[in-house]
Amino acid sequence: MINNSVSFSRILGQEKAVRFLKGVLSRQRIPHGYLFLGMPGVGKTSTAIAMAQALNCVEPREGEACGRCKPCRGIEDRSFHDLVFLEPENQVIKIEKIRELERILAFKPQFGKYRVTVVREADKMTLEAANAFLKTLEEPPPGNVLVLQASDLSQLMPTIVSRCQKVRFQPIPVPLIASWLAEKKGVDPQKGLLLAKLSEGSIARAVQMLEEEYESKRGECFSRLMELSKLSEGEVLDLALELKGKGRAEQAPIELLFSLWKTWLRDLLLLKTGGPERLLIHGDRLAQLKSGWNAYTIDSLMEALRLLDQAEKDMTGFRNMDLMLENLLLALKRLGTADRAQAVGA
Incomplete structure (x- = not known):
């Protein structure tokens, strides 16, 4: 679930992951590969966007982006060309997508200090695509940060996993989801609490159940x-x-x-x-x-x-x-x- 206005302070229920990433960014020791692990709908994409802002912010403070400078605004409204998303098509990521990404990464970042590439559902890469991506991950061009997202670690090649900094995302606590549903979706407290329990810790799943009227x-x-x-x-x-x-x-x-x-x-x-x-x-x-x-x-x-x-x-x-x-x-x-x-x- 992608939120257009994102910062680390707005990531819900992932304090440990956010604290770790802010610490890494504030020390200016930036690994070129990250693996965000967790079930769908717990904030992996939102955190990757917040990370892209923090990396490219003109005036970051303690690992947090200012939200006001040109790179921050560009990332927020998706006009920032150095934030790249790679997603599955028909439930798979094929080698053609990786080849296309390689062509993009061959050029220096256009507007920011870092190009951040977010590979959503990286565990859906075909074997051929995974082998091609491994070469990119081993020696990415300077100025590139690759963020892989996955829910099933067993579906990723061990050689890819070993070359990434793993960051685990936990299921979001029920009270936080219920409060979010009340604030953002106007759901009454009793219904919000039920949806939060049914969601198993995923805001995206809670929203899907709300839209599909699954509680009824x-x-x-x-x-x-x-x-x-x-x-x-x-x-x-x-x-x-x-x-x-x-x-x-x-x-x-x-x-x-x-x-x-x-x-x-x-x-x-x-x-x-x-x-x-x-x-x-x-x-x-x-x-x-x-x-x-x-x-x-x-x-x-x-x-x-x-x-x-x-x-x-x-x-x-x-x-x-x-x-x-x-x-x-x-x-x-x-x-x-x-x-x-x-x-x-x-």
Whole structure:
């Protein structure tokens, strides 16, 4: 999520990362390669923009940009040509994009002290693109700073990771997201708190859920999950086909569905282990939660959560999404079916 007006002081919930970067900048020891690691929507891009401002500011103070000089204003309104973004196309970054970047980096920065290149979702580089990028990363032309962003470290070449200064971004605390939603989006406190809990620490995901009105669709989403065990394998494959159709047009709804399922299963796990009801994310749907009490055992809930975690990672990689969805839904069906049978046998 890109915010047009950015400075380090406005980065939400990433005090450790910001403190580290400001310290590096104030000491004037600038590595040429950074790797910003964290889930989507936690401020990696906003921090990269703030860093570009601080590096090119005419009058920086203690690692913070002034926000008033020509480079700062240019970066804010995106007229600054020494801030470059490289992004995936159709979920991948191909070697052609890297070749194009190499041509840009061959020239000195035009207007600032540093050219800052932000490679968004760098974990989506093809192997060919990654090998080409490695050569650039090893010896970038003077005056260039490369900022890679990734959510899945395992999808990056180890040689690329080893040549970058890693900066980790944490999930944003629930109260901060709820306050941000109230201030920036005018969301009422109760709804904002629910969205913040559902977001799993991502402002971008909270905004997507707000726009998709997912908090009002929870009942339908949860019913789909709980009814999986009652469907035939053919019906499960039909559901996968429906989700795949959505995925090709817009991937976010599937990711949001998986996120909602995870919070539902997490609440079931909390109830099954005797946890306090005040910690439930979906406490307003306690009756519906308790109606699914016997659908899963504790072990199967943990396995279902693991499967959904892996599915979210698979969606950002180069895996076959069709096969991934089919296998996921069938596995969730079997977990529920086995546990219903176990409950009946008991």
